[in-house]
Amino acid sequence: MLLECFRHLKNKTTEKMKRVCVTGAGGYIASWVVKLLLSEGDEKKNGHLRKLENAEERLKLFKADVLEYENLCVAFAGCTGVLHVASPVPGGPVSNPQVELLDPAILGTKNVLNACLNAKVERVVVVSSGSAILVNPKWPSDLEMDESCWTDIEYAKSIEQWYAISKTVAEVEALEYGKRDDLSVVTICPAFVIGPMLQSIINATSLFLLSYMKGRIGGDTIQNAERPYVDVRDLSEAILLLYENLESNGRYICSPYSLRTRDFVAKMENMFPGHTYPKIFTEKSGRALLSSKKLINLGWSYRPLEETIVDTVKNYEELGFLEKGKPFPATIKF
Numbered sequence: 001m002l003l004e005c006f007r008h009l010k011n012k013t014t015e016k017m018k019r020v021c022v023t024g025a026g027g028y029i030a031s032w033v034v035k036l037l038l039s040e041g042d043e044k045k046n047g048h049l050r051k052l053e054n055a056e057e058r059l060k061l062f063k064a065d066v067l068e069y070e071n072l073c074v075a076f077a078g079c080t081g082v083l084h085v086a087s088p089v090p091g092g093p094v095s096n097p098q099v100e101l102l103d104p105a106i107l108g109t110k111n112v113l114n115a116c117l118n119a120k121v122e123r124v125v126v127v128s129s130g131s132a133i134l135v136n137p138k139w140p141s142d143l144e145m146d147e148s149c150w151t152d153i154e155y156a157k158s159i160e161q162w163y164a165i166s167k168t169v170a171e172v173e174a175l176e177y178g179k180r181d182d183l184s185v186v187t188i189c190p191a192f193v194i195g196p197m198l199q200s201i202i203n204a205t206s207l208f209l210l211s212y213m214k215g216r217i218g219g220d221t222i223q224n225a226e227r228p229y230v231d232v233r234d235l236s237e238a239i240l241l242l243y244e245n246l247e248s249n250g251r252y253i254c255s256p257y258s259l260r261t262r263d264f265v266a267k268m269e270n271m272f273p274g275h276t277y278p279k280i281f282t283e284k285s286g287r288a289l290l291s292s293k294k295l296i297n298l299g300w301s302y303r304p305l306e307e308t309i310v311d312t313v314k315n316y317e318e319l320g321f322l323e324k325g326k327p328f329p330a331t332i333k334f
Contacts, residue, residue, distance in 0.1 A: 020037060021082045027086065032236040067111060105167060109173065113177045123186075147253060150172070151164050151168040188251070191255035195232035195311065212278065222278040229264075255290035
């Protein structure tokens, strides 16, 4: 699913609106990107977008698959920019990595870039993932990972990290495509994305955080792994910053926080007691230190983690996800 909307470009002196297309517009991250764009198909999944302020006049939805090049060309026609957010995020084990992850991410990104070139799009922002950085056992454990660090694909294959492989290959090819075909392409690698949702159907990443509060990940036992986090609203601002700032180039890490699971759960339980939090933690070695200095130097800022937790839990309460006895919500892919 794609979306067209309009926004004033901050780096332009003209007051003319520019047309932007967002892929995966009904998903968790893209919904917030759309909201920000509007503030300056599937009705169950995308109906919330039509209710956003200014949507009636400035929003147009297209039903298209990133594997369908011709439909992408139709959606991108007349667009100044494309924000490629759509990519499947697994909510659990996948039975067919090629079909479920690799093809949509890699071939889908190729199709998006080819359609952008065909439509003479001026600028493209591709949303990659911290997973395209983190799976690298050769990187010194005490050193922050920056944009020069890439996931080791062969190692990732050996441990079947198919999502990391899909995002890494897609990002590498996107950046190479930009250099080869003179298309302005910037990529962003977000950490584990948390924060309130705009849609009413829960996505894979929100499901994971909700599981902390409902005791659904291994019962009372959970791995005490270190994980980087970013608020979905801060990520959305970062995506638009990269689009609007023509000085941005290459790849950018978007990851302000890194906590071990035990510390994150303790923080949540202290702020919102009374839920079924994990009680037993098994230690997992390894660090997850990502540096966002490049993005911060471009002007990006982020909110306190405590604010993210408060807004997220209140959002879950409003959606009824924390009601006792309510069935655990299903995941969706976006």
